[in-house]
Amino acid sequence: MKKPRLLFVNVAIFLITGLIALFIVPYEAFTHGFDSFEIIACIVLIYFSGMSITAGYHRLWSHKAYEANPVVRVVLSIGGAMALQNSILHWCSDHRIHHKHVDNNESDPYSAKMGFWYSHIGWMLREYQVDRYSDYSNCRDLQKDKVVMWQHRHYLAIMLSANFGVPILLGWLNNDIWGMLLLAGVFRLVVVHHVTFFINSLAHIWGRQPYTDKNSARDNDILAFFTFGEGYHNFHHIFEYDYRNGIRWWQFDPSKWLIRGLSFLGLARNLRRCPEERIEKARLVMQLQRSKIRIASLANGEEIMQKLQDEYELLVQRMTEYYAAKKRMMELKKQDLKRSYEKLELHHRYKELKLNLALQKEKWLKLNQLVCLPLMVEEN
Numbered sequence: 001m002k003k004p005r006l007l008f009v010n011v012a013i014f015l016i017t018g019l020i021a022l023f024i025v026p027y028e029a030f031t032h033g034f035d036s037f038e039i040i041a042c043i044v045l046i047y048f049s050g051m052s053i054t055a056g057y058h059r060l061w062s063h064k065a066y067e068a069n070p071v072v073r074v075v076l077s078i079g080g081a082m083a084l085q086n087s088i089l090h091w092c093s094d095h096r097i098h099h100k101h102v103d104n105n106e107s108d109p110y111s112a113k114m115g116f117w118y119s120h121i122g123w124m125l126r127e128y129q130v131d132r133y134s135d136y137s138n139c140r141d142l143q144k145d146k147v148v149m150w151q152h153r154h155y156l157a158i159m160l161s162a163n164f165g166v167p168i169l170l171g172w173l174n175n176d177i178w179g180m181l182l183l184a185g186v187f188r189l190v191v192v193h194h195v196t197f198f199i200n201s202l203a204h205i206w207g208r209q210p211y212t213d214k215n216s217a218r219d220n221d222i223l224a225f226f227t228f229g230e231g232y233h234n235f236h237h238i239f240e241y242d243y244r245n246g247i248r249w250w251q252f253d254p255s256k257w258l259i260r261g262l263s264f265l266g267l268a269r270n271l272r273r274c275p276e277e278r279i280e281k282a283r284l285v286m287q288l289q290r291s292k293i294r295i296a297s298l299a300n301g302e303e304i305m306q307k308l309q310d311e312y313e314l315l316v317q318r319m320t321e322y323y324a325a326k327k328r329m330m331e332l333k334k335q336d337l338k339r340s341y342e343k344l345e346l347h348h349r350y351k352e353l354k355l356n357l358a359l360q361k362e363k364w365l366k367l368n369q370l371v372c373l374p375l376m377v378e379e380n
Helices: 008-031 038-063 069-083 090-101 116-120 146-153 155-173 179-202 221-226 233-238 254-264 276-295 303-378
Strands: none
Touching: 008 179, 038 069, 038 155, 038 179, 038 254, 069 090, 069 146, 069 155, 090 146, 116 179, 116 233, 146 155, 155 179, 179 221, 179 276
16 A cells, blocks of 8 residues: 655654764764753743643643633643644544544544554555544634634744744853753753653553453553653553643652642643542443453352452442442532531621711711710800
């Protein structure tokens, strides 16, 4: 079968930046070295541009996992352009198709079933999706977003300004433009490219599947560390609208922490979370499924299987009862809180009215004194 034609611009970008990162950056480090300012700038920009993809392109725009202040959205759109992974509109369109047709080699833009190379970078080197280059029908909501459309229309200018302007400015401030361009510019870009590409490739190949085996997505703590929290990919593919990927407090998910932090500052709102009951039941189904496979080969497997099924059903029943009670308890707490708030509000209102009455009485008495004073003079 004849392969689609190469996208020479993409090939050139990946090849040139990759060679610079592999050979010229180490040569510069060995001959001239990089100072602490350049190293810190590189790390900060890696996280800024990388998390603009994970917290911005991915969780904010692709999945609507939360809402963000316009200033935050503009900043994330600039950081996303700095990551050089196309516009928000184009990226989200591809990603939504990926979720809808995951592992379908005909429809999934970066299907892991096509192999590591294809899902990691190969799908961007040829015109595999030429028929969809300008079809954004699955992103009509994003086409109403002014920030998204501003970035889409001016993507090239924003991308060039962010990738060259920011390192040049930082280099000028540090009296070493060339060193900053190499480290915080090119090297940073290559690192961000490949750690985010790992989400499409390794996160569908390497790891565990605690929530579902209906697709190839995996949870992997090591990948989570290198992909700004996106390594908990098995969870994400079944609960895609949750603003978290790592749901435990100890799981490394800086994108989740950023979103949560923004909400504390009033810059993000409506953070969506999947109900705990659904998460636990998904995990339970997978545990039952794996246990059945192990039991099937045992001599008394049928007897154990029945007992296991009975215990599973009882556990599901207990779980349903528990979460129903928990939900009711939370509702009652909210009602009590509301009543307490109303009572407190009434108490403050009462004190305010009492003070106003006292002040009004004082004014009245003073006025009466002023009115009565001339009458007393006349009587005398």
